[in-house]
Amino acid sequence: MPLVIKDEYPEKLFREDGKRLDGREKTELRPIKMEVGVIENADGSAYLEWGNNKIYAAVYGPREVHPHHLAKPDSGILRVFYRMTTYSVFERKRPAPGRREKEISMVITDCLKPLLFLELYPGTAFEVFIEVMDADGGTRCASTTVAALALADAGIPMKSLVTAVAVGKIDDQLVVDLSGIEDKAGQADLPCAITWFNEELSLLQFDGDMNIEQMDEFLKLAKSALSEIYELQLQALKKKYIAIQEEVSGGNT
Amino acid sequence: MSFKDEEQVSKDDNHEDEEEEAVISEEDSDLDEFEDEETTRNLVVPGEILTTDTKTYLPGRGTLLTPDRSKIISLNIGLKQTKKNYINVIPLRGFYTPRPGDKVIALVTDKNPVKYRCDINAKDDAVLKPKNTMKRGRISRGMRGGPPDRNNSNAEMYDVGDILIAKVLSADRLNSPELTTVGKYLGKKNNGIVISIDPPKIPRVIGRDGSMIKNLKNLTKSTIFVTQNGRIWLKGEDIAHERLLIDAIRKIEREAHTVGLTDRMIEFIENEKKKRGLK
Numbered sequence: 104m105p106l107v108i109k110d111e112y113p114e115k116l117f118r119e120d121g122k123r124l125d126g127r128e129k130t131e132l133r134p135i136k137m138e139v140g141v142i143e144n145a146d147g148s149a150y151l152e153w154g155n156n157k158i159y160a161a162v163y164g165p166r167e168v169h170p171h172h173l174a175k176p177d178s179g180i181l182r183v184f185y186r187m188t189t190y191s192v193f194e195r196k197r198p199a200p201g202r203r204e205k206e207i208s209m210v211i212t213d214c215l216k217p218l219l220f221l222e223l224y225p226g227t228a229f230e231v232f233i234e235v236m237d238a239d240g241g242t243r244c245a246s247t248t249v250a251a252l253a254l255a256d257a258g259i260p261m262k263s264l265v266t267a268v269a270v271g272k273i274d275d276q277l278v279v280d281l282s283g284i285e286d287k288a289g290q291a292d293l294p295c296a297i298t299w300f301n302e303e304l305s306l307l308q309f310d311g312d313m314n315i316e317q318m319d320e321f322l323k324l325a326k327s328a329l330s331e332i333y334e335l336q337l338q339a340l341k342k343k344y345i346a347i348q349e350e351v352s353g354g355n356t
Numbered sequence: 357m358s359f360k361d362e363e364q365v366s367k368d369d370n371h372e373d374e375e376e377e378a379v380i381s382e383e384d385s386d387l388d389e390f391e392d393e394e395t396t397r398n399l400v401v402p403g404e405i406l407t408t409d410t411k412t413y414l415p416g417r418g419t420l421l422t423p424d425r426s427k428i429i430s431l432n433i434g435l436k437q438t439k440k441n442y443i444n445v446i447p448l449r450g451f452y453t454p455r456p457g458d459k460v461i462a463l464v465t466d467k468n469p470v471k472y473r474c475d476i477n478a479k480d481d482a483v484l485k486p487k488n489t490m491k492r493g494r495i496s497r498g499m500r501g502g503p504p505d506r507n508n509s510n511a512e513m514y515d516v517g518d519i520l521i522a523k524v525l526s527a528d529r530l531n532s533p534e535l536t537t538v539g540k541y542l543g544k545k546n547n548g549i550v551i552s553i554d555p556p557k558i559p560r561v562i563g564r565d566g567s568m569i570k571n572l573k574n575l576t577k578s579t580i581f582v583t584q585n586g587r588i589w590l591k592g593e594d595i596a597h598e599r600l601l602i603d604a605i606r607k608i609e610r611e612a613h614t615v616g617l618t619d620r621m622i623e624f625i626e627n628e629k630k631k632r633g634l635k
Binding site: 165167218223225226227255256257261262263299300301337340341345347348351352 | 432451611
């Protein structure tokens with residue numbers, strides 16, 4: 104007999120002690136682990152574990168564009184391929200890229216584009232492949248974060264990193280970093296990304312209902328969470344090199 | 357095209373022994389920036405603020421002055437360097453961009469009657485035209501000043517899969533670069549090993565005034581040819597020496613951002629020689 108599990112969400116998204124279902128405070132992030140240079144044959148690569156999300160990103164480029172008609176004579180192009188593996192979600196995901204993947208690829212492309220100097224590489228393409236191995240809410244934010252790391256690891260000149268996080272409303276309370284279940288059962292969900300060289304929003308999507316006054320609160324919450332993740336990104340990029348420095352100098356640097 | 361005869365092959369082999377000198381000529385003086393005293397071992401990442409004092413410092417290579425002129429930020433992951441009043445970032449990762457005058461190791465990937473196509477580890481394939489393979493000299497004619505003898509032409513013939521040492525004649529961001537194989541040390545390589553490393557770490561393999569490469573050469577008794585596109589041609593006495601040399605170059609690539617690398621490499625090679633029982 105096939106295993107059937109219904110889509111059932113708990114009535115309350117907060118526990119008795121006021122914490123969220125996974126034991127987090129309202130403004131607490133899920134545990135994040137980042138690593139760069141994980142894929143040897145890619146020009147740049149990164150791996151991210153964000154709660155239950157497990158995502159790989161690989162960057163290639165600049166290289167020739169195929170199909171050739173996509174190439175622009177006056178600037179390079181950035182192509183992002185966001186894909187989910189069939190086993191990344193509870194019910195098997197069909198392997199063909201669907202509407203959702205196309206949308207997220209486009210959103211991430213627009214988010215990363217202001218960072219790069221595409222006009223210096225006419226007729227070429229930078230390609231970012233994002234593979235979601237395990238998904239549990241907020242994959243578009245996590246993918247953006249890890250794509251920025253992979254681009255930096257590839258040595259492509261860029262103005263700064265980009266960081267993304269989702270904030271949302273569950274049970275009439277504002278929380279940071281929604282998990283999968285909070286995303287589905289909650290009231291509002293607002294993924295946003297920031298480019299650090301001008302501190303501008305590079306991605307802002309919204310789903311749910313809230314009033315305009317809450318928007319400011321949302322963004323304030325997001326900003327503090329974003330700086331926290333940014334620190335982790337910087338550490339992840341430097342860790343590889345600092346480890347070697349310490350190894351050769353016997354831990355004196 | 358099978359115009360090449362036996363004589364030409366042996367001719368190629370003859371000038372292999374010139375490589376001893378070839379190495380020295382390869383060191384570009386402006387590329388020893390890794391060893392600069394003012395290069396801090398400070399790692400910076402894209403977007404990191406290098407200085408907010410924009411009055412005294414100017415943005416150099418790998419940096420950007422923000423539009424409001426309040427700070428200079430880094431564009432690469434690399435090492436911060438202050439030279440006079442310029443702030444530079446020496447990248448640790450990156451790709452090769454061909455520039456005129458660079459010597460590169462090229463792999464012939466395609467050929468037709470008018471040009472060869474070569475992979476030079478850049479975004480575009482390079483083009484090598486037969487006229488740029490022509491050695492100077494009298495064009496041999498057939499009997500009684502007839503048409504040029506095609507079988508005895510001065511143009512060198514290459515095949516798909518050949519390894520060439522070539523010079524970049526022209527390169528810009530729009531057109532594919534053009535190569536030449538006419539010149540000292542340039543031409544086809546019939547033996548040896550080619551390995552590739554990250555192009556930004558090439559200056560480190562050469563070292564300040566070629567110090568690193570001299571040590572590598574003397575200690576492993578090999579000939580090395582380092583080119584700007586991140587490829588290194590090497591040939592040693594035997595395979596054991598070549599393996600040692602490759603290990604050494606890989607170690608340089610890995611530890612390119614650390615201090616005192618040359619001394620460490622000498623120590624490494626001497627230790628490894630004892631371990632492996634090499635002379």
